Every structure is written in C-alpha cells, then in structure tokens.
Amino acid sequence: MQLIGHELVEFEPLFWTQSTNEMSKDRLNLFEFDKDLIKFAKQHQMNFATVCIDTKQAIIANACGAKFILCHKLIAKNLSDLAQFYLFDAKIACVITHEHELEELAKFGVDVAIFQKGVVGGNF
Template sequence: MKLIGHELVPYEPLFWRENTQQIEAGKQNLFKFDETAIKQAQELGANFSVEAENLNEIIVANAAGAKFIVVPHELAGKAAKLAQDYLFDAQICVFIGGENELAALSETGADAAIFKTAVIGKDKR
C-alpha cells in the first residue's frame, strides 16, 4: 500500500481545486468528480486526481486519465476489485486520519492511503 502524506515517506502533494480556474499544469490537482474539471485538466495536460462517490464515477475517472481516485472507505473494497478486474491505470485511494487506520484499510485492497498533510487547500477528515 502506498502512503501519501506520511512524514517518513516522500510524496507529491495534492492541490485541492474548488473550480476549473484553479487547475494548473505541473501540479497534482485534486477535485470532486466533475466532467468540466476533467476536461479542463485534459486540455491543460495537467495531472489530476478525483474524489469519486460511486462506481460509475470511478470507471469514468480511470478512463479519463485520473492518477488517483479517492473513494469513501465503505466503497474501497468494491473499487479496488473493479480496478483489479479491469487493470486500471489509476490507483484507488482513501483519506485517513492517522496510522491507526492503516490495518483496516489494508483489508479493502485499496492502493493508497492519503494522510491529511498530503492535501493542500482543504481539510480532510
């Protein structure tokens, strides 16, 4: 499992974007699933990651080129199985509050855990 935002593990920060005007090439943009934002990131050639709320959004985000797809913990198992079955390029991730959540998350098959410190511009649980 990849750890993003852990103090002992080097990582590339994620930049939270509230709107399409904030999306920048050269940074790892993170936003809620939004087709307009995805199109903007694609047009700029920007790296992007998406918060997805259901399997349909997960499938589209992967096909559109998202690097990370962040899902709620309760969806992580289904999302990880889908990603494995269809050989997703994107990694399935879950926000966590601390190391004490790693063991439970590892049982879902998620690719990565994202700590609060990894996201610039938005408080995470």
C-alpha cells in the first residue's frame, strides 16, 4: 500500500482544486468528480485525481486517465475489487486521519492511504 502524507514517507502532495483556474501542470490536481474539470485536465495533459462517490464515476475516471480515485471507506472494498477485476490504471485511495486505519484499508484492498497532510487545501 502506498502512503501519501505520512511523516516517515516521502510523497508528492495532491492539490485540491475547484476550478480550471486553480489547476496546474506542475502538480497533481485533486477535485470532486466533474466532467468539465476532467475534460480540462485531459486537454491540457494535467495529472489529476478525483473523488468518486459511486462505481459509474470510478469507471469513467479510470478511463479518462485519473491517477487516483479517492472514495469513502464505505465503497472502498467494492471499488478495489472492481479495479482489480478490470485492471484499472488508477489507484483506489482513501483519506485517513490515523495510522490505525491502515489495517482496515488493507483488508479492503485499497491501493493508497492518504493522510490529511497529503492534501493541500480542501477539508478531508
């Protein structure tokens, strides 16, 4: 499992963005699933991650080239199984606040645990 934002692990942070004006080629842009932001990121060859609330969004985000698909722990197991079955290029990720949550994410087969320090901006 990859860790982002843990004090002992070197990482590239994700930058929360809410509009195309805030997006940059020089960083990993993170936003709630939004077709317009995904189109913009693709057109400008920007790395992006997106927060998905269901299977449909995760399938589309992966097909569009998302680096990470962030989801709530309640659907993490389903999305991890889906990603493994369909060999997603995107990694399934959850934001956590404490190390003790790592064991739960490992049971779900989540690829990436993102600590709050791993996201610049936004409320996680």
